[in-house]
Structure formats: C-alpha cells, structure tokens
Amino acid sequence: xxxxxxxxxxxxxxxxxxxxxxxxxxxxxxxxxxxxxxxxxxxxxxxxxxxxxxxxxxxxxxxxxxxxxxxxxxxxxxxxxxxxxxxxxxxxxxxxxxxxxxxxxxxxxxxxxxxxxxxxxxxxxxxxxxxxxxxxxxxxxxxxxxxxxxxxxxxxxxxxxxxxxxxxxxxxxxxxxxxxxxxxxxxxxxxxxxxxxxxxxxxxxxxxxxxxxxxxxxxxxxxxxxxxxxxxxxxxxxxxxxxxxxxxxxxxxxxxxxxxxxxxxxxxxxxxxxxxxxxxxxxxxxxxxxxxxxxxxxxxxxxxxxxxxxxxxxxxxxxxxxxxxxxxxxxxxxxxxxxxxxxxxxxxxxxxxxxxxxxxxxxxxxxxxxxxxxxxxxxxxxxxxxxxxxxxxxxxxxxxxxxxxxxxxxxxxxxxxxxxxxxxxxxxxxxxxxxxxxxxxxxxxxxxxxxxxxxxxxxxxxxxxxxxxxxxxxxxxxxxxxxxxxxxxxxxxxxxxxxxxxxxxxxxxxxxxxxxxxxxxxxxxxxxxxxxxxxxxxxxxxxxxxxxxxxxxxxxxxxxxxxxxxxxxxxxxxxxxxxxxxxxxxxxxxxxxxxxxxxxxxxxxxxxxxxxxxxxxxxxxxxxxxxxxxxxxxxxxxxxxxxxxxxxxxxxxxxxxxxxxxxxxxxxxxxxxxxxxxxxxxxxxxxxxxxxxxxxxxxxxxxxxxxxxxxxxx
Numbered sequence: 001x002x003x004x005x006x007x008x009x010x011x012x013x014x015x016x017x018x019x020x021x022x023x024x025x026x027x028x029x030x031x032x033x034x035x036x037x038x039x040x041x042x043x044x045x046x047x048x049x050x051x052x053x054x055x056x057x058x059x060x061x062x063x064x065x066x067x068x069x070x071x072x073x074x075x076x077x078x079x080x081x082x083x084x085x086x087x088x089x090x091x092x093x094x095x096x097x098x099x100x101x102x103x104x105x106x107x108x109x110x111x112x113x114x115x116x117x118x119x120x121x122x123x124x125x126x127x128x129x130x131x132x133x134x135x136x137x138x139x140x141x142x143x144x145x146x147x148x149x150x151x152x153x154x155x156x157x158x159x160x161x162x163x164x165x166x167x168x169x170x171x172x173x174x175x176x177x178x179x180x181x182x183x184x185x186x187x188x189x190x191x192x193x194x195x196x197x198x199x200x201x202x203x204x205x206x207x208x209x210x211x212x213x214x215x216x217x218x219x220x221x222x223x224x225x226x227x228x229x230x231x232x233x234x235x236x237x238x239x240x241x242x243x244x245x246x247x248x249x250x251x252x253x254x255x256x257x258x259x260x261x262x263x264x265x266x267x268x269x270x271x272x273x274x275x276x277x278x279x280x281x282x283x284x285x286x287x288x289x290x291x292x293x294x295x296x297x298x299x300x301x302x303x304x305x306x307x308x309x310x311x312x313x314x315x316x317x318x319x320x321x322x323x324x325x326x327x328x329x330x331x332x333x334x335x336x337x338x339x340x341x342x343x344x345x346x347x348x349x350x351x352x353x354x355x356x357x358x359x360x361x362x363x364x365x366x367x368x369x370x371x372x373x374x375x376x377x378x379x380x381x382x383x384x385x386x387x388x389x390x391x392x393x394x395x396x397x398x399x400x401x402x403x404x405x406x407x408x409x410x411x412x413x414x415x416x417x418x419x420x421x422x423x424x425x426x427x428x429x430x431x432x433x434x435x436x437x438x439x440x441x442x443x444x445x446x447x448x449x450x451x452x453x454x455x456x457x458x459x460x461x462x463x464x465x466x467x468x469x470x471x472x473x474x475x476x477x478x479x480x481x482x483x484x485x486x487x488x489x490x491x492x493x494x495x496x497x498x499x500x501x502x503x504x505x506x507x508x509x510x511x512x513x514x515x516x517x518x519x520x521x522x523x524x525x526x527x528x529x530x531x532x533x534x535x536x537x538x539x540x541x542x543x544x545x546x547x548x549x550x551x552x553x554x555x556x557x558x559x560x561x562x563x564x565x566x567x568x569x570x571x572x573x574x575x576x577x578x579x580x581x582x583x584x585x586x587x588x589x590x591x592x593x594x595x596x597x598x599x600x601x602x603x604x605x606x607x608x609x610x611x612x613x614x615x616x617x618x619x620x621x622x623x624x625x626x627x628x629x630x631x632x633x634x635x636x637x638x639x640x641x642x643x644x645x646x647x648x649x650x651x652x653x654x655x656x657x658x659x660x661x662x663x664x665x666x667x668x669x670x671x672x673x674x675x676x677x678x679x680x681x682x683x684x685x686x687x688x689x690x691x692x693x694x695x696x697x698x699x700x701x702x703x704x705x706x707x708x709x710x711x712x713x714x
Contacts, residue, residue, distance in 0.1 A: 001025045092124050197227045200234040202278050202303045204310050204389035209282045211388070211434040222287045223438070228300070233279035274349055277302040277311070277378050289442055294449040297328075297441055301385065302378040307346045310389045311372065312338070313379035316445065327557030328448055329382060330586030332440060337554030337586075338380025339371050342393040387432035450660040451588060458664075462492040470566070473667055478655025482668040485675035487567035489667060495581075499560040559584040563667075565674040569603060569682045576678040577601040578637070580670060582663075589659040593666060595644040597637040603682065636681070640673045 005021045095111060098120050108115030201209060212225035282301040288294040295318035302311045314329055330337045341347065350370045372381050386393060461471045470488025473479070561582045568575040577600040585591040644666050652665040 001028060090124075092120065093127070095120070098123060193231075194227065197231050197234070197280065200231065200238060201227065201280055201282070202305060204386075204391055205278065205280065205282050205301055205303050207390040208284075208301050208310075208388055208434075212282070212284050215434050215438075219435075224285045226283045227280055228283050229278075229280035231280070237279055274306045274353055275304060275378070276306065278305050286438060286441055286445075288445065292442075292446055294442075294446045297445050299441075300379065301389070303389075304378075304381075307341060307343065307349065308391075309341055309343055309346065309381045310385045310391065311379035311381050312385045327554075327559075327586030328444065329380065329441075330554055330557050331591055332382065332444060332587070333384050336383045337557070338382040339554055340396070341370070341372065341381050342383050342386050342391075344393075344396055384432055384437065387430070388434060388437055390431065392431075447589065447660055451663075454660060454663065458492050459494075462490075465490060473671075474664055476652075476661045476664045476668070477657045478652055478665060479668040481655070482672040483675075484671045485567075485679065486569075487565060487671045487675035487678065489671055490564045490566055492561060492563045494559065495562045496558075496560045499581075500556060503555065554586070555583075557586055564600070565597075565670060567603075567675055567678045569678060572603040572682065574601060574603040576603040576674075576682070578674055578677075582666075584663070589649075589662040592645065592649045593663055595641050595666065595670065597641055599637065603678070636677055640670070640677060643673055644670055 001021070002025055005018065005025060008021065009018055099107065102119070102123060106119060108117075108119035110116060198206065198209060209225060209227065212223070215221070216223050216225060284299045284301070286297045286299070288296060295316040298315045298317075300313045302313070303309075304311060312329065316328070341350070347370050354370075372379075383393075457474065458471070461473075465471050470490055471492060473489065561584065563580045563582070565578045565580060566575045579598045579600050581596045581598075583594040583596075585593075648666045648669050649662060651669070652662050653659075655665075657665045
C-alpha cells in the first residue's frame with residue numbers, strides 16, 4: 001500500500017486520492033500494531049501459565065520424593081520392629097528391682113508399656129556405663145600395681161650384690177665365731193656320747209636342746225629331751241661343710257660382666273635336696289599337767305640347713321582324732337599355720353626346684369610348690385619354732401609406716417590393720433622363752449582333748465535324734481538366756497572331706513585359668529656367663545604368698561560341720577529350715593568357729609507387708625524381688641551370722657561360759673536367733689527377747705517393722 005501511494009504521487013495523482021490512500025495506510029499500520037501487541041500478550045500469558053504449571057510440578061515432585069523417603073524409613077523401622085525379640089535374651093534387672101530403685105514418676109507408666117520398657121532399658125544402659133567406667137579404673141589400677149611390683153622386683157634383684165659384699169666383709173667375724181671349741185657346759189649327768197652328739201648339732205637345734213635340758217634340770221619336771229639321728233652322718237656333714245664352703249665370694253673387677261652361680265643353682269647342679277634336714281634331730285616329750293587326762297605331746301625339731309629354717313613334727317600318745325591331730329599346732333600363735341617358710345627368700349629356691357620339675361608357678365599349684373609338706377619337709381616351719389631356736393625373721397607383709405622398696409616412699413597403712421601388722425612384726429622379732437612355749441603347748445593339747453569330747457558328745461546326741469525331733473543341746477552358762485521358742489537343731493554331721501574336695505576342685509579350676517608356668521630351661525654358653533636358667537626366671541617371676549594365702553592353705557587342716565535349724569510355726573504344715581555350715585579352725589577356741597547360713601525351705605508364705613505396722617512399701621517390694629531370685633533372707637541371715645561369728649564369743653565370756661564350750665554356746669545362740677527370724681518372716685507375734693546390760697557390747701538383733709529387717713541392738 002505504501003508503494004502504490006508513492007507510485008501514484010509520482011504520477012501526479014489528485015491530492016484527495018493520495019490523502020485517502022495515506023489514511024488507509026495509517027489504519028492498516030494501526031491494525032498491524034494491534035495484532036503484534038495481541039500476539040505478545042498471548043505469548044506472555046502462555047509463558048505465565050507454563051511457569052505456574054512448572055512450579056506446581058516441582059512441588060508435586062518434591063512431595064513425591066518426601067513420600068519415597070518416608071516409605072524407605074518406615075520400611076526400615078518396620079523391619080526392625082518385626083526383628084525385635086524383646087528383652088528375653090538380655091540380662092536385665094528384674095522389674096521388681098527396677099521399681100525398687102526407681103521413683104514412680106520416672107518409670108514411664110505401667111508395666112508392659114513402651115515408655116516403661118524404654119525407662120527400664122535406659123536405667124540398664126546407665127548401670128552398664130558405670131560398670132564399664134569402673135572396669136577402666138580397675139584396669140588402670142592394675143597397670144599401676146604391675147609397675148610398682150616391677151620396681152620392687154628390680155630392687156630385690158639389686159640386693160644380691162649388696163648381700164655378697166656384706167658376706168665378704170663379715171667373713172673374718174664368721175670364721176672367728178664358727179671355730180670348733182668347747183660349747184657351753186650342760187648338766188654333768190650327761191654321758192660322753194650325748195655330749196658329743198650335742199656338739200654336732202647346728203646352732204638353732206643346739207639352742208633348743210640347751211633350753212630344754214636346762215629347763216628339765218632346773219624345774220625337775222617330767223619333760224624329757226633327747227637327740228636322735230645318725231651321729232656318723234652328722235660328723236661327715238660337719239667335715240663336708242668345713243671343707244666345701246658354699247658362701248658367696250665378692251666379685252673381682254675383671255668379672256663384672258659375669259656373675260657367680262647362685263647358692264641355689266650350685267646345689268641344684270649337685271643334685272642336693274633343698275628339703276634335706278640335718279642328720280641330727282631334737283626330740284622333746286611333754287607330759288600333761290598334773291591331774292589332767294590329756295595325752296602327752298612329742299615334738300621333733302629338724303633343721304633344714306639349705307633353707308635355714310627349723311621344722312617341727314608332732315605326735316600325741318593317745319588319739320584325739322585324725323583331723324584334730326593334724327592341725328594340733330596350727331595357729332598356736334596368731335597367723336602361724338606353718339604352711340610357708342618364715343624366711344621369705346626361701347620362696348625363690350623352692351620355686352626354682354618346682355620350675356625344674358615342670359610345676360606351674362601360678363595359681364594354687366604355684367602356692368603349693370612353696371608350701372611345707374609333712375612328708376617332704378619333715379614337719380611344719382612354724383614361726384614360734386624359729387623364735388625358740390634363736391632365729392629372727394621379719395614377717396612376710398610390712399607393718400604400717402614401713403617403706404616398701406621400689407614404691408617411691410613409705411605409706412602408713414593406718415587403721416586397725418596397720419597396728420596389728422606392726423604388733424605382729426615386733427612379736428616375730430622377739431625371742432620366745434621355752435617355759436612360756438610349754439604352757440601354750442599344754443593348753444593347746446588340753447583344749448584339743450576337751451574339743452574331742454565335746455564333738456563326740458554332739459555326734460552321739462545327733463545319732464540319738466533318729467526321728468529328727470531335735471538335738472538336746474547340753475546346758476552351758478548363758479544358755480538359759482537363749483530360749484529356743486520352738487526351734488530345734490537337727491542333723492549335726494562332719495563334712496570335712498566334701499568341703500576339702502570342693503576346695504581342691506576350685507584350686508584345679510584356678511590352675512587351668514592361670515595356665516602353665518614358665519618355659520623350658522635354656523642353658524648358657526659357659527658356667528660363669530649370665531644364662532636364662534629356670535631359677536633366674538623364677539626370681540623375676542615368683543609371686544610370694546601372703547599371710548592371706550597362708551590362711552587359705554591352712555584351711556586344709558580345719559574341720560567342717562553341717563547342721564539344720566528347723567521350726568514349725570503355727571498355721572503352717574511345713575517347717576522353716578535353714579542349713580548351717582560351721583568351720584572349726586585349729587586355733588579353737590581362740591579362733592571362734594565361723595558360721596554360714598543358707599535358707600532351705602520357707603514353711604509359710606509371708607503375710608502382706610502392709611499389715612505390719614509402719615511397713616515400707618518399697619522395702620516390701622525389694623524383699624519380694626529378692627525372694628524371686630532366691631535371696632529373700634540374705635540380709636537377715638547375714639545378721640544372724642554376724643551375731644554368731646562376731647559377738648557370740650564376747651557374750652559367752654560375759655556369761656561365764658568356759659572357752660572350750662564356745663561351740664555349744666553358738667549352737668544355743670543360733671537356735672535362738674533362728675526362732676526369732678522364722679517368727680518375723682512368717683508374721684507371727686515376736687517373743688520378748690532377753691535384756692542384757694554391759695559396756696560397749698552388741699546384743700542379739702530384733703525385728704524392725706519400719707525397715708522390714710532384723711537389726712542389731714546396741
């Protein structure tokens with residue numbers, strides 16, 4: 001249209017026609033612009049709609065993805081729920097115990113709910129975390145103690161050089177005092193043969209013989225002392241000791257890289273028995289006191305010259321029982337069972353001999369290797385035998401305040417145990433008078449004789465009670481204040497063999513757990529060079545038994561008895577029964593019999609604890625939970641055991657009961673306490689207990705309804 005307009009204007013068309021055509025062109029241009037604008041607006045509307053659809057699509061896609069994640073999570077949780085087997089396979093605390101130690105508001109709800117189980121598992125997890133923390137602390141403490149022991153071993157290893165130096169310095173004095181010369185004169189009535197034999201005795205045995213002979217001559221008692229053994233062998237032994245001294249010599253500077261073989265190693269190479277005694281022995285016969293029916297006691301003293309200790313073997317003229325006779329001299333003085341050597345350095349030599357024989361040095365077998373056996377050591381190495389022979393050895397355990405080598409300083413043990421250790425150390429270093437020893441020995445034989453009669457009486461009373469109606473205990477002073485309240489003692493029997501067999505089985509299990517001892521022997525290149533001999537390995541690895549281990553080994557000489565305490569309460573067809581096990585030590589009655597109680601049968605169900613005045617509901621729940629575990633009477637029976645083991649001896653002495661009758665007094669006290677226990681447990685009316693007066697003493701327990709337990713009265 002614009003081209004036509006330009007063409008007509010060039011040809012000279014009329015102005016009106018050109019104006020009309022120009023107007024049409026303008027109108028057409030406006031229409032084109034309108035169409036273009038409409039097209040842009042339509043395109044914008046399409047773009048906006050597409051953007052809205054895309055945003056909605058993104059939202060829906062995100063929601064779909066979230067649903068997919070939720071599906072995967074729920075599927076995993078569902079699989080865990082389906083695989084959950086509950087708490088049956090877990091060793092959790094019982095519900096009753098959990099409720100007893102957790103307030104009600106922290107339990108999460110009733111039993112069986114999810115919140116309750118979650119709270120229970122949380123409590124269990126916290127408990128196990130505390131146990132793991134405690135385990136780590138104990139492991140750290142074990143490493144510290146191992147380091148301390150290693151320092152002590154290094155210190156002990158360094159003592160060998162100092163000992164050899166001191167021995168070399170004291171050699172002139174030793175030669176001066178060991179010259180063969182006239183011994184102190186004995187009684188002129190001795191014949192020449194006896195006097196010659198006395199001169200051949202080693203110094204410890206001569207000290208015993210001289211004291212015994214002087215006592216016999218001075219007091220004119222019926223005690224007799226004699227010398228036994230082979231005099232010719234003693235003469236040969238004296239010559240061999242004079243010709244072949246085995247004392248260590250100081251090392252020269254040129255031998256600084258070599259060491260002399262130890263005394264024990266030289267004797268092992270020669271095949272000499274470390275338990276070999278001196279050929280001569282001292283035999284003493286001690287009759288009972290005037291008017292006593294107890295048997296006579298015979299003692300045979302031997303000297304183990306390699307271990308440098310004195311051993312004692314005893315016998316009695318009349319049998320007082322096999323078990324009593326074997327443990328007759330045990331604990332004649334406190335902590336003196338004669339199981340271990342009083343000289344702690346002997347442990348190294350005994351351990352070396354055991355290692356050479358292939359014996360394990362760990363566990364119970366390791367301690368038995370250091371133990372003095374009747375058949376091998378010619379008796380027991382009692383501490384009192386060393387004291388009467390003039391030998392003074394420090395105790396195995398240091399006293400309070402003593403500086404432990406290698407520990408970085410001294411620390412006082414403090415308290416009652418440290419004072420007892422210091423008293424024992426002072427007691428061990430003091431000499432023992434022969435006359436005082438005779439009094440103690442006669443008293444021990446007299447008490448053993450009376451104990452035999454007492455046990456025989458109890459055994460006969462037990463046999464007489466064939467129907468199980470109860471043993472009629474003999475009356476002793478103080479038994480009138482211990483009424484039985486219907487309880488009886490039945491079935492008094494000795495079970496020593498069973499207990500010792502169980503103890504031997506436990507020692508065998510300990511040996512299997514500890515494993516075998518050191519490795520095989522490795523020889524050195526030359527005689528003087530340092531070599532890994534078994535004796536050297538033992539010196540570094542032997543664990544010295546303590547007095548506690550000696551007490552455990554001494555239990556093999558104790559006697560064990562078993563009895564039953566029974567009572568039938570009103571309204572119950574079955575009786576209440578408690579089994580009692582009594583351990584009778586060799587030092588009875590100075591060492592009181594030890595009781596342990598175990599509930600066998602509950603005759604009647606206990607009444608609701610809420611019916612007791614002042615009863616605690618939580619305490620009752622704790623008792624019920626303990627009853628489900630079979631420990632419902634543990635606390636109460638422990639109170640009875642404390643009454644028998646701790647306080648009965650003082651009560652018997654206050655009542656005037658003779659010391660040999662302490663066991664009978666304990667039987668009366670056990671029946672009395674058990675009767676109160678059965679009445680309290682079955683909800684019966686408690687009888688009125690006795691009221692004693694005394695200064696600073698504990699009296700029998702009473703039932704405390706508020707705490708739902710049996711408590712001691714003060």
